[in-house]
Amino acid sequence: MQEKITKQRLLIKALFTTTMLFIALYTSAQTYEFENGTRTNSADIQNCDSCSGKIVGNLGGNSSVSTNVTVSAAGWYNLQLFYCTGDPRTIRLTAGSATTISIPCDPSGGWSTAASKNLSVYLNSGTTTLLWDNTISWAPNLDKFVLTPLSSSSLQTIAFGTNNSIVYNLATKTYSVKFNGATVITNASAYANSDQQYLSGNFATAVYSSAPFTDNIGSGTKHIFTLSGNYTLGMQQIFYTYTNKEYVAVQVVLTGNGSNCYRMSPLTSYQVTPNFGTGDTRAVFVPYDNDAWIRYNAYTLNSADFTASEVTNIYNNTNRKSLVIGSLEHTKWKTGITVSGGGASSAYVSVIAGWTKQEITRDKRGHGWVNVGQTSCPSPKVMLNAGDDWRTGFEEFAQANAALQPKYIFDWTAPKPIGWNSWGAMQTNINLTKVKAVVDYFHDDCPAFKTQDNTLFIDLDSYWDNMTDAQLAQFVTYAKSKGFKAGIYWAPFVDWGKYNRQVEGSSYSYNQCWTMVNGSPLELDGAYAMDPTSPGTKARIKYFVNRFKAAGFEMVKIDFLTHASIEADSFTNYQIHTGMEAYQEGMKYLVDEINGTMLVEAAISPNLATGPFAHIRRIACDAYSSISDTDYTLNSTTYGWWQNQIYDYLDADNVVFGNVSIGQNRARLLSSVVTGAITSGDDFSVAGTWKATGQNLLQNDDVMDAARNDMHFIPSDGNTGNSAATVFYATHNNVTYVAVFNYSNAATTNNISLSRIGLGSGTYNVKELYSGTVSTAQGTLSAQLPQADAALYALYDGPILSTPGFNWGIAATNYIFPNPASTTFRIKFDHTISGPAVISVYDISGKEVSKTSLVAEDMISSEIPVNNLAKGVYVVKVSSADNKVQNFKFVKK
Template sequence: MSKFLATSFRYLVISLLLLICFHPLIQGANKKIKNNNWEISYQPSTRTIDYSYKGQNILKGTFVKAKVNTTEIRSCDFKTTEIQKEKINDGVGKGKKYTITYSDGPLSNIKIEQNYYFYSSKEYFLTEVWLCSANEKITSNYIAPVYTSEKNSFLPQDSTNRVLRVPYDNDAFVSYLSAPLKEEGISFEVTAIFNGISRNGLVIGSVEHDTWKTGIRYQGENDRYITHLECFGGITHELTRDISDRSDRPSKEHGSVRGTRLKSPQIFVGYFNDWRKGMEKFGEMNAAITPPRQWNSGTPFGWNSWAAMATKVNYEGAVDVADFIKLELQPNSFENDNTIYIGLDSFWDNFNEEQLIAFARHCKENGQKAGIYWCPFSDWFGNADGFVEGTDQQWKYKDIYLYANGKPRKIESLAVDPTHPGTKSRMKHYIEKFKKWGYTYIKLDFINNGSLEADSFYNPDVTTGTQAYNEGMKYLSELCGNDMFMALSIAPVFPAQYGNSRRISCDTWGAMSEQGWGTTNYMLNSLSFGWWLDRVYTFNDADHILLHKPEEAENYKEGANRARITSAVITGIYMLGDNFSTKGSIPGSEEARRKAVSLVTNKEINEIARLGKSFYPVEGFTAQSPEKAESMYMMETNKYTYIVIFNFDITSVKEGCLDMRRIGYSPNKHIEGKELWTSTPVISDHKGLQYSVPSQDVRVYRIKK
């Protein structure tokens, strides 16, 4: 009898422990999760969830929306809800995980599990959704952890309210948009909805990029309301390059995942006093979940052949450029860690193999590192029956193409399957050759081809473009190793862990508008709203800058060139692009050399570039139109606050007084510093920093802390 009682007691204890650990925390009318300053409230009348922060409603009427096979389901159509809680300690930190399980829905074999992750040291939370099948495997190409069509308002009615569109990639001169809160649109991977004056704002986006392309659909109204917000995995769009009305570019919807438990992307949700800091926190969370590619050296300074030499890059000319930089620029502060990168862009095959080896050797003798260019997921020649390099004629190009509806996929070049052994053999063939020749920096272009959706992939376990991109880029990154700098050019914003840098916009080395240095304005649009990407890449890349173009002399005056240089040094990588050669088949000009010697040897400006950090906008809502750039940027170090002011106007001087409270200073605090291009002292009074910027020029103020 005593043995029976002991056994019964043991089972009772175990049962009680299980109840403590796994029993639903809250049942009945008021189901609430409270953690830090957030409250997640289940509303039984609508079966939806409200999010509030510090007692303020942020989003109400949210629910999960998804597609199971061909059927659309919503969590608000499920009748039974349970909430469970557990402690967590993962790569992000310590905290609590809450799981809301929805059952008894329109599909009897399906449950929805929504997880909420709260961390003790974080003022935001993460959420994700699992679609769970009781028995048979299911498919889905759409899961939205956050969906609401309620009329939400968490900002005052104000003309400075904005909603941010982040583009999927940087192809075709796409811009970021900081649009008034009264428009409909789609952002990719993340958005911010904020007030320009107070800077309060919501940041919401995906922090996982292994399977899905994430979209955020929004609808603003009357400079105040969000009447639709939908954050979901499964976006395809003309801006993901998957949808097109061109006959040579077939369209394809997002690939489907398959199994008995299907997971959405994990979504970051945060409400911040300063949306700019919120975007940086979003970047940091991405980096915590998937760490950036390792780089232990400083910011690359250097030169790239594409802007001026372009298709006519040649051995004698490139060697002469390297020597000019060695003799005239490197001794005068245009260097970092005593290193300069000299990069051959497309058409490096104008060189023969002997010249390619000799060029890399010559750069090394100059204290420089040689760079080269390649497109790992592109076939530019369209020879479908041609054999793939490095495959011993085992594969033809038509074997490795991606197909949509039976037709080869294409953005600018034909796209190849990142999971195909022929593609991987081709990668190995070229990367080993580049290394053998002596190249330690590689610019990788048009790699958005590798993220396209397709009818199928060689690897049967891969069913989405993002999965394929991850497989191909992981293999490429391993081939390059940590001793080769991987500079991503035309590429998706995410996944980010495969590049040491990524070009923040498209080509920016020439003027493309009547406003002179228009592409500098365009690049600064990307910096204005994408600066936070230096949290997920070691460096943002402003692209190589051009200082001399005889046929457009009016657009390349000294002031505009100062602005071009400044745009690069406050973004990240610092690359020149002029033809500085006096030899070879297309010699440049002495004027290009003179401008470089005059402008890129400013030691205090170059010190900013060595920091390798992107400046952020002082405001974020003052761009003249949604796709244009902010004119004021800032960055803080332990010693200084830097303020950069551009004047985009063609004729007028830009004058004003910056309220120092907007950069965190007391209005009566004494300010000491100087402007770094003119070496003039900072002028300040009780109102703030007085500035005067000539037309098409820039001023860089360095203020002592």
């Protein structure tokens, strides 16, 4: 009996030992060597001296490796991946039937030098196959991975908006974000690079606290997770939830003496899964500036592998649902948003404050240190915003940017600026005679091309210094005598000479002002960058701005501003250490010197950081007359139009008609109407077909009425990659304007769903504003375009004359201007009027409500008062001494 009991005890002990060994095996770290996995195609086993054994190489394309892992309990596991690579590469991981995740791998130091990184994966109990591949490009060599179960977590849930929440794991120091109840961002972590790299997950403890806060966006609650232990410095992960906002802002802060940083990430997640459903899911590359013909690009998510500047938008073009991730502050940091697609609905995303790349930010060295000598170093606030329309998401991001970084420059209260710039065609050939001839052209031959307040900006671009200061003053006086405003051009932070000499207006030398990078002056776009904090640079700004003021200029176009944001070896202001800090100082000084005297337009410049300092910004630079130029500028409008929430106006660079086809002319003009403000660019001082084209297109009152209105066109679709959308639309005074483009060399038919542009199922009257053709549309608008052409349609519900703000049927050679008008108007006749003329005004019922006589001034009438007329639409009948009768339509506002 005793023997039987002893055997039973031994059996139980053996079973217990086996069970404990099994549990230990599957609840502690497990190491898997990749050379023991299953390889496909060209994947092979290679030697590696610094690895745990062999490595698997030649991964990528159709070559992969898979490993089976077994765990006893479903849950989250830490996966430490060991890899080797000599350049940045990406490996993708698919765990069973789970969504594929993308794992970017920084260079490890060589192809046989191992490095590691940690990520979280969810595994079901039992055996799961982990597939490692990269179907798009080459992958790193793989050594091994170590799986460790994550301990049971303590979760802190923070609600915001409507059914949105942040779920923070106090054990792992990671967080997930839910929108509308669905997890969109999983297990995001934070890091900061200072004297060493501080990883949120490696801190010993996390403690939660909260406090109310108010910023320029609004009020809400600041949720703070304070991390400590295992490091000499501390860290805070902060979440800002706003009352009545559906988005959240996230920030990381390094704390303690010596906590200055040069690189931080408040959000790095291997699993960003918006789960938009079926359809065309995209991620947008956003450039840092508008230089060197750089383009936006809406990549399919599966092929996305880029770092966007400041913001990206992951969205479904089919149902328009989106996730916007972007920096809201640009005073200290340059921020990049890395997106690496893991599949059609999954991506790795990392927000990197302290990001530079020469091809994008134009920097030739790394980012400067932030908050040197201070006891804390915060990243910028970063918006996380999921919504039902990717276009609204972009606009909400821009509005939040404008709120957190409000205007430093004075408010622009006049109507939308419209004008002419010499760089379009005149370029280096500026002289007083030519620019006065341009003024005469617009005054005498193209008078309907004006702003709503009946003026025009005539802007002298580079090479204005062909003229003396006395001639510049003469030009300003002449432009004013014709009712126009004179503008000028300057690049305040560049030295085109690139040799040492005395700085204008100062005792400094140019070599004292150059921005030094890696011990040498930084050359960009053919010019040396100038240190914005240098007193010599500032003295030069004061000197030139005072010259512009003395001449009487009312507008200035400032260019090559990116030069002022370059990361440098050091700055004259020793308290400044980053390019964006230097940019802020230089731009503030420039605006202070202008002192509210001039309209300010920015040309080449950072997209977002320039917002507080300019009224107008060029959406893209160096475009002229061709249809390819139109595609280039409208690519930026397609994916960057939302910057009109940051600037008062955007423009699409020079509208040059030149000698290209009339279709290309229509498209080029319409690109500016869609983008915002129009800047004409032909040399109207000399004869050419562009003069007649300007008289025709720039005085089409229907098109110009749309251009002058304060409305914003948005793209109908965002699935065009690095090309432009073909359809844009806007609504103003119950009229929907639809701009349609054909960038190709063949005729096209574009059948536009009216529901896609926000219209109902009814029948709409349609007028194509270039041709005047009137039709109707129900359900679909069919736009048939010749090669390289464009059309602008107005869709409205009701009779034509009841449509506010329209002046239908005006000929291009004779017209009333301004129209609409509130006090007076004048008439441009199509021939010289000799002797008196009788002006009769009739309301739309045919009743004569006014009658007067005038004597025409050549082909332009004197002013005709309309103060006593009620608001509405009128017919103006002109009976001249030569017995010729002309009729016009006029809108009294």
